[in-house]
Amino acid sequence: MAKTYSKNGIKQEIVGKLRRHFSREVTEANAKQIYLACAMVIRDELVERMMEAQAKIKENEERQVHYLCMEFLIGRSLRNNAFNLGMQEALEGALADLGYEVADIFEVEDDPGLGNGGLGRLAACYMDSMATLGMAGNGYSIRYENGIFRQKIENGAQIEQPDTWLETGAAWQIPAMDDAREVRIGGAVKTRWEDGRLVVEHTDYTPVIAVPYDMPISGYNTENIARLRLWQAKSPIALDMEAFSRGDYLKAVEKVAMAESISKVLYPEDNHLAGQSLRLKQQYFLVSATIQDICAKHKARYGTLQNFAEKNVLHINDTHPALVIPELMRILMDEEGMSWEMAWNNVSQSVAYTNHTVMPEALECWPTDLVQAHMPRVMMIINEINERYCKELWNYYPGDFDRISKLAIVADGQVRMANLAVVGSFSVNGVSELHSGILREKVFSDLFRVYSTKFCNVTNGIALRRWLCEANPELTELIRSKIGNGFITHPSELQVLSNFGSDPKLLRQLKQIKDHNKQRLAAYIAEHNKIEVNLDSIFDVQVKRLHEYKRQMLNILHVMAMYHQIKKNPSAPLVPRTIIFGSKAAPGYAAAKKTIQLIHSIANMVNHDPDVGDKLKVVFIEDYRVSLAELIMPAAELSEQISLAGKEASGTGNMKFMMNGALTIGTMDGANIEICQAVGPENIFIFGMETPEAEALAASGAYCARDYYNANPVLKDVLDHIRRGFGDHVDYNDVVAGLIDGGPGRTDRFMICKDFESYCLAQERVAQMYQRPENWNYMSLINIANSGRFAADRAVAEYAQNIWRVHTNFAY
Numbered sequence: 001m002a003k004t005y006s007k008n009g010i011k012q013e014i015v016g017k018l019r020r021h022f023s024r025e026v027t028e029a030n031a032k033q034i035y036l037a038c039a040m041v042i043r044d045e046l047v048e049r050m051m052e053a054q055a056k057i058k059e060n061e062e063r064q065v066h067y068l069c070m071e072f073l074i075g076r077s078l079r080n081n082a083f084n085l086g087m088q089e090a091l092e093g094a095l096a097d098l099g100y101e102v103a104d105i106f107e108v109e110d111d112p113g114l115g116n117g118g119l120g121r122l123a124a125c126y127m128d129s130m131a132t133l134g135m136a137g138n139g140y141s142i143r144y145e146n147g148i149f150r151q152k153i154e155n156g157a158q159i160e161q162p163d164t165w166l167e168t169g170a171a172w173q174i175p176a177m178d179d180a181r182e183v184r185i186g187g188a189v190k191t192r193w194e195d196g197r198l199v200v201e202h203t204d205y206t207p208v209i210a211v212p213y214d215m216p217i218s219g220y221n222t223e224n225i226a227r228l229r230l231w232q233a234k235s236p237i238a239l240d241m242e243a244f245s246r247g248d249y250l251k252a253v254e255k256v257a258m259a260e261s262i263s264k265v266l267y268p269e270d271n272h273l274a275g276q277s278l279r280l281k282q283q284y285f286l287v288s289a290t291i292q293d294i295c296a297k298h299k300a301r302y303g304t305l306q307n308f309a310e311k312n313v314l315h316i317n318d319t320h321p322a323l324v325i326p327e328l329m330r331i332l333m334d335e336e337g338m339s340w341e342m343a344w345n346n347v348s349q350s351v352a353y354t355n356h357t358v359m360p361e362a363l364e365c366w367p368t369d370l371v372q373a374h375m376p377r378v379m380m381i382i383n384e385i386n387e388r389y390c391k392e393l394w395n396y397y398p399g400d401f402d403r404i405s406k407l408a409i410v411a412d413g414q415v416r417m418a419n420l421a422v423v424g425s426f427s428v429n430g431v432s433e434l435h436s437g438i439l440r441e442k443v444f445s446d447l448f449r450v451y452s453t454k455f456c457n458v459t460n461g462i463a464l465r466r467w468l469c470e471a472n473p474e475l476t477e478l479i480r481s482k483i484g485n486g487f488i489t490h491p492s493e494l495q496v497l498s499n500f501g502s503d504p505k506l507l508r509q510l511k512q513i514k515d516h517n518k519q520r521l522a523a524y525i526a527e528h529n530k531i532e533v534n535l536d537s538i539f540d541v542q543v544k545r546l547h548e549y550k551r552q553m554l555n556i557l558h559v560m561a562m563y564h565q566i567k568k569n570p571s572a573p574l575v576p577r578t579i580i581f582g583s584k585a586a587p588g589y590a591a592a593k594k595t596i597q598l599i600h601s602i603a604n605m606v607n608h609d610p611d612v613g614d615k616l617k618v619v620f621i622e623d624y625r626v627s628l629a630e631l632i633m634p635a636a637e638l639s640e641q642i643s644l645a646g647k648e649a650s651g652t653g654n655m656k657f658m659m660n661g662a663l664t665i666g667t668m669d670g671a672n673i674e675i676c677q678a679v680g681p682e683n684i685f686i687f688g689m690e691t692p693e694a695e696a697l698a699a700s701g702a703y704c705a706r707d708y709y710n711a712n713p714v715l716k717d718v719l720d721h722i723r724r725g726f727g728d729h730v731d732y733n734d735v736v737a738g739l740i741d742g743g744p745g746r747t748d749r750f751m752i753c754k755d756f757e758s759y760c761l762a763q764e765r766v767a768q769m770y771q772r773p774e775n776w777n778y779m780s781l782i783n784i785a786n787s788g789r790f791a792a793d794r795a796v797a798e799y800a801q802n803i804w805r806v807h808t809n810f811a812y
């Protein structure tokens with residue numbers, strides 16, 4: 001049984017850690033040392049519980065879930081763990097006694113930026129739920145030395161800086177050197193038959209050692225702990241001594257550097273495929289180390305791998321870890337001597353695949369040459385999978401060569417990872433109802449005819465405790481006072497809040513809490529942006545990765561429209577707004593970077609114009625990340641979810657805003673549709689084309705953005721102004737040209753001009769509603785009350801029940 005901690009107990013432990021690890025008395029220690037001491041105290045408890053949890057898994061012979069993902073955007077750990085373990089108050093008290101403000105100590109921790117955005121954050125939210133639901137959950141990823149870059153803005157442009165999160169992040173990780181695995185990259189493969197068995201010899205490869213670092217992931221109010229295993233690449237040799245002896249010192253270290261480069265840096269591309277060979281090596285590195293590890297543990301427990309699928313699920317988060325399919329085949333056949341059929345049964349019964357994007361540029365295809373060069377045995381196996389599968393397809397589509405070559409895994413010199421993932425798994429799911437439908441009907445329509453029973457949907461969810469309880473303690477307290485504690489582990493109980501819709505006091509309290517949270521954010525903005533925002537203005541927020549399909553441009557065009565309206569008639573009444581952006585652009589994505597620049601040019605003009613006063617402010621929050629999201633979500637009043645319909649697989653920011661009482665302005669895209677269903681169309685601001693219309697218009701090739709420019713004087717003024725520029729020596733002709741110059745079907749890929757008018761009208765409805773606070777607050781309440789279904793606990797319980805077939809303690 002775990003200890004319960006008192007304030008004094010924790011204080012003593014902190015003092016002890018400071019002395020033993022830093023040889024400092026409390027009075028001499030700095031904030032970082034205090035933070036590290038706190039982390040160590042909590043980690044001790046976590047590690048003990050994790051060991052117990054792992055022992056229990058072994059003992060019970062439960063089916064285990066292994067969640068493979070190239071990204072885990074876990075966010076800070078100290079507060080999260082203290083909260084989950086019920087130690088937050090005691091820790092707060094202990095720190096206060098020692099003369100520290102707990103919030104200041106939390107701020108010392110760097111955000112572990114092991115991810116880009118939605119996909120990585122989802123993985124982190126799911127780990128939290130797996131732990132909370134009492135599951136044997138294991139996450140696997142890479143211990144990137146440099147996480148997502150830190151963003152600085154200089155003269156309105158994004159500058160990337162390295163992210164060295166390990167200084168404070170390492171405190172949560174336990175190296176497990178004895179579980180290190182060797183991953184073999186490159187080399188040559190020879191095969192021969194011996195006693196009726198294929199013998200595979202892999203020579204001249206580069207060995208890379210994968211060293212695991214384990215992060216205990218706590219669940220809420222439970223002894224159970226999930227484990228996130230992060231692999232670090234190490235060279236097996238310290239130096240190439242042969243080169244060293246020759247006096248070729250550079251060569252001597254090169255080999256080492258090459259091996260270790262694998263876990264050096266996270267690729268900062270989101271929803272885009274940068275076909276670089278280091279990325280492919282990273283993917284194989286993750287997959288090979290992970291599956292070797294799982295197989296070794298399994299074999300030690302059961303003495304065989306024949307029952308592998310019965311005891312293990314390998315969940316692949318998008319196609320990035322899809323090489324686990326051929327890699328497990330390799331182990332089962334080459335190392336275990338299993339037949340193809342038996343190996344294939346085990347593989348295809350253990351792998352489950354979630355797709356996270358329909359953007360064609362993000363669908364992974366790797367040149368066969370590259371796969372051949374870096375993982376020659378895996379390429380052989382992929383070819384064999386492909387041949388057998390194409391034969392099978394022949395039964396469904398006899399004589400239809402065209403279709404079969406479209407469906408093939410290997411074709412045109414490429415390995416199509418999505419096809420490999422669908423063929424090699426027992427379950428394929430999308431991340432919202434709409435997205436799963438698009439997978440069935442569009443992206444995988446031919447595959448769906450062959451494998452229809454594999455396809456299903458699990459709509460995404462978010463960690464309610466991080467995004468509501470920890471990020472918004474005042475709101476949590478208010479909810480607790482009305483409906484009790486149950487919602488914290490039974491999110492659907494939030495529904496009970498809707499009974500209070502006609503309680504004016506509660507609605508006022510909601511508004512007060514929102515105002516407090518707005519003040520906190522305003523203070524941050526005052527300090528970091530040197531902008532004084534109007535606390536009576538609508539906090540209108542779009543925070544997410546920068547991508548054309550997410551249409552930050554549409555938002556900024558509307559800002560310009562409001563600006564022009566003010567300039568035309570400065571004394572006309574206007575509902576004041578603060579437009580807040582936060583967003584990183586992939587470093588090589590020129591259009592995205594230009595959008596950041598444009599936001600800054602416009603902000604600069606608007607924020608300094610005396611005609612505007614406090615009616616309108618534009619704020620760009622630098623280096624948007626999980627810890628800032630925790631500050632921003634509770635303060636937001638309007639959540640911008642304005643992607644072109646059919647492009648955003650789900651979105652999860654939309655859920656975080658909703659749970660914190662923001663109203664959504666959005667298109668019928670991704671999970672917005674389900675949010676709309678949950679709250680009712682009267683409690684959300686929906687605009688724009690729906691997916692079928694958008695798709696038909698795009699497919700017709702007749703879409704002409706310029707027609708909308710010609711027809712809508714507001715849009716025309718805005719674009720003309722942008723073309724003229726802002727007197728800051730930045731030329732935006734390319735931006736406007738990309739929208740309207742170039743003829744039908746050639747510009748404005750995401751049909752911003754088409755949706756502009758309807759967006760402006762929806763924004764008008766927002767402004768009207770904001771002037772009726774009692775209505776607005778009621779809508780806000782309804783959003784909170786219906787956000788339970790977007791909790792990760794619900795999503796993970798669905799995965800467990802419908803896909804993984806493992807038990808959880810979740811009660812619907």
Ligand code: 26Q
Pocket residue numbers: 116117118119120122267269270271272273274275279320356357362364431460648649650651652670
């Ligand atoms: C692939 C190959 C090479 C380099 C990079 C990548 C790569 C990396 C990250 C491709 C895609 C991603 C990230 C995708 C992503 O975050 N998708 C989002 O997933 C969320 C969780 O399901 C959804 O809510 C979002 O709608 C979706 O955009």
